[in-house]
Amino acid sequence: MTTRAILPVKLSLTAGDFYTLWAPTWREKGSEWQAFLGDDQSVLVFRSPEELLAYLETTNAHDLADHPKWQQFQAQGDDRVVPTEKQYYDIVGAPEFLAGRPSHDNVSNLSRVFQISRSLADVASAEQVQIFFASHSILGNVSRGADHYAGDNGMSEWSGVGRVVLSNWESVVHSLDESVRVVETNELDAERVSAASAAITAATEARAAEDERARADEAARAAAEDPYDSSAWGRAGIDPVKVSIQGQSVYTLRTYLRGAPVFLGKYGEIFTFPSTKHLGRWILENDDHDLAGVSTWQDLINTANAGELKVEVHPDNSYSFNGIAADIAKGTDAVDTKQMAKAYELLADAADWAGDDSLNSLLLANPRMQDYLAYMLGSTRAAGYVPSAPFTDKAEAWTEMENQLIKRFSKF
Known part of the structure; x- marks a missing residue:
């Protein structure tokens, strides 16, 4: 699980790919909390990172505004709303992970989908999804990783997970579809969306240049290091x-x-x-x-x-x-x-x-x-x-x- 407090995430649902913010579990005043970017009715999702950024820059009336790390998140660059590859959750495509063997990639991707699906269900009170996970204990072992399925009964259990998902996943996805509200483009200021797009591009390019400089510096340090220094x-x-x-x-x-x-x-x-x-x-x-x-x-x-x-x-x-x-x-x-x-x-x-x-x-x-x-x-x-x-x-x-x-x- 990531150690960052608030994450941009990309979710694949029935209607397509959407972007929002997710705050995985944190503790505050002795209690555990989790949240998504949302209002009083539902989790808010957007069709692009620039629409998400435009929304964040026009309103502070949402569920994450009271998060203890919200101001820290807002102080990051304009590309803070762009998910990494690890922050992409293919919810609708989860059965495809089960079609193959329990490899590291298949198990870890499925585990991540389960994790965010349960979080969405808990935050949005998607009762059908909550019941699905509570009723099938076999799903809990997915979080243990690919090694759990390496034993004699590994393939049999992995197939068991597949049967449970194939029988129920369509209704799970449907329930999650209903737990989010897509913020349509016409609800947002077009100029702000355009400006957000330019800002994200500039921030992404700047970060890429910074990363390239960091890699070059690291390569230079590695080249300057004497292998003898690390010898016995x-x-x-x-x-x-x-x-x-x-x-x-x-x-x-x-x-x-x-x-x-x-x-x-x-x-x-x-x-x-x-x-x-x-x-x-x-x-x-x-x-x-x-x-x-x-x-x-x-x-x-x-x-x-x-x-x-x-x-x-x-x-x-x-x-x-x-x-x-x-x-x-x-x-x-x-x-x-x-x-x-x-x-x-x-x-x-x-x-x-x-x-x-x-x-x-x-x-x-x-x-x-x-x-x-x-x-x-x-x-x-x-x-x-x-x-x-x-x-x-x-x-x-x-x-x-x-x-x-x-x-x-x-x-x-």
């Missing part, structure tokens, strides 16, 4: 890492806790593996490492045990040291500073996690190397310093930094 690794906040250095590649894991790096390892040793498959197998059989204490680690293990964990390295977590030392020796223009910055990030992370001062000690012993890195990486610490050839000492210092990292690897 992204959800856990623990990342596979690839390190390519001195002609070889190794794999490990890393996360950050309160901004501090934590690697897959223990006592300053980073556990490394020659392939993602080796890494994936190892974590299933071992839990003596620093990452085992991370709150989301068990989530990864559960996923791995279910056979659903694939070790994939995001490009942001792939670090290549290859060629950096040789490029340093050639000159500043030869160095890929983005590659160097990423590599230095990993050097610093590993040293921080290990609690090892060897990297800081090396840089303190080589202040020009500190200045060089600051210059290459755009740090303000390099103010006034410009590297100059020869760069052999810088290349050697960088190689020593790489060797310090490799010494922390369990396998290389």
Whole structure:
């Protein structure tokens, strides 16, 4: 059932299709109420949405005027009177839904027709319709959905509903026909109807454009989203890492806790593996490492045990040291500073996690190397310093930094 308080609806009755407003059940002052757009005598229906809108704009003397959400409904756009596909109720065509199997569409459409027919009967005091629904309990199960008819006796019960409807529906529809009053076109101001038609068209086009913009925005957001973020690794906040250095590649894991790096390892040793498959197998059989204490680690293990964990390295977590030392020796223009910055990030992370001062000690012993890195990486610490050839000492210092990292690897 819809959660909107007041709905535009399209009803197919014997004389054709008509439009009105329906307020499904609501509670007020401890009592349940339901209503349609109507006057003291009957429910009012119109031949088009524009005639319905023209009527609403010329009178407030109707049964919905006292509805607690009426002003909220009136404040919506001019297309508020246009029903959606779900707000179309083919009352006269209900037997056709029963001619087929109890599919989701057939059962849900029939349930909706029953719902609004009972509501019309209750509001308009259509006694014959009320008696029909009260006398046939089998009709109540339709609201349970198609799954209700999926069992062994499902088709038999569905056929039972069909027999009840086929025997009585003509009189039900006739009673509902008599419960509504068609507001004829000649009862309405022609100019207001014409203006309402233009207003509905404009509002419908504006809403369609807004919906198209919303879809485009959603598509753009979806395109901008990184699938990795919704992976098991992204959800856990623990990342596979690839390190390519001195002609070889190794794999490990890393996360950050309160901004501090934590690697897959223990006592300053980073556990490394020659392939993602080796890494994936190892974590299933071992839990003596620093990452085992991370709150989301068990989530990864559960996923791995279910056979659903694939070790994939995001490009942001792939670090290549290859060629950096040789490029340093050639000159500043030869160095890929983005590659160097990423590599230095990993050097610093590993040293921080290990609690090892060897990297800081090396840089303190080589202040020009500190200045060089600051210059290459755009740090303000390099103010006034410009590297100059020869760069052999810088290349050697960088190689020593790489060797310090490799010494922390369990396998290389």
